[in-house]
Amino acid sequence: MAGHSKWANIQHRKGRQDEKRQRIWTRVVREIMVAARTGGGDPTANPRLRLAIDKAKAANMPADTIKRNIDKATGNLEGVSYEEIRYEGYGIGGAAIIVDTMTDNRVRTVADVRHAFSKYGGNMGTEGSVAFQFKHCGQIVFAPGVSEDQVMEVALEAGAEDVIADEAGAIEVLTAPGDFEAVRDALQAAGLTPEVAEVTLRADSSIDLAGEDAQKMQKLLDVLEDLDDVQNVYHNANVDLGE
DSSP states (O other): OOTHHHHHHHHHHHHHHHHTHHHHHHHHHHHHHHHHHHHOSOGGGOHHHHHHHHHHHHTTOOHHHHHHHHHHHTTSSOOOOOEEEEEEEEOGGGOEEEEEEEESOHHHHHHHHHHHHHHTTOEEOOTTTTGGGEEEEEEEEEOTTSOHHHHHHHHHHHTOSEEEEOTTSOEEEEEOGGGHHHHHHHHHHTTOOOSEEEEEEEESSOEEEEHHHHHHHHHHHHHHHHSTTEEEEEEOEEEEOOO
16 A cells, blocks of 8 residues: 555545445445355355445445345345446546446446546546456455554464554554455454455556546546446556645
8 A cells, every 4th residue: 555645545435435325325335246146145155245235234335235236236125227338448647447337228338438538637548458457356444543463463363364554553464355254353352443354356556646637537436437327447546635
């Protein structure tokens, strides 16, 4: 991680998520439905569905709402069918951006994503144009002030791949996707509560942006994240907004 900017980015993202609780429900419902449709409705046998249910519970979604959407996805109830589409592109300063969507209308979604890129200073890329710069992994982040030694001991014992402390004092635990739940659960059992815990795409390297470029990049990211069909936006920019 790259010092203050990485931690500031995480705080900014969390703040926006807190502002958009209803949007979070919509996205979690889609994730539950796609996970259940592709891997079955039994969370004990479907890791992706387990993680989606965890997100739903964290967003205070009622259990009957979760069950109803699993039933829709597995054919027990009539519902909308979503497909997953990934778009890749470039932001300010050539920063790499990946946009994951779930949609029932591919034409609408690609038009919305392309418009956001072109209007706010980015460029759509072709499939594979930036994906090679990211790694699929589990990421667990602790706020500054948490004991690095304790996190490292528990995480590595539970099977984490790496533990990284940044200049601001935040601690990042990285895992293989299949080991994420075990490592997260071990850390929580040890009384260590993370700020972020998710299976994600993590950039191998980053681009630092400040001043006007940072403002433009954040605007582009915010617009992409606010599109109805967008589930997640990943990027390799350290955006220093000077806050």
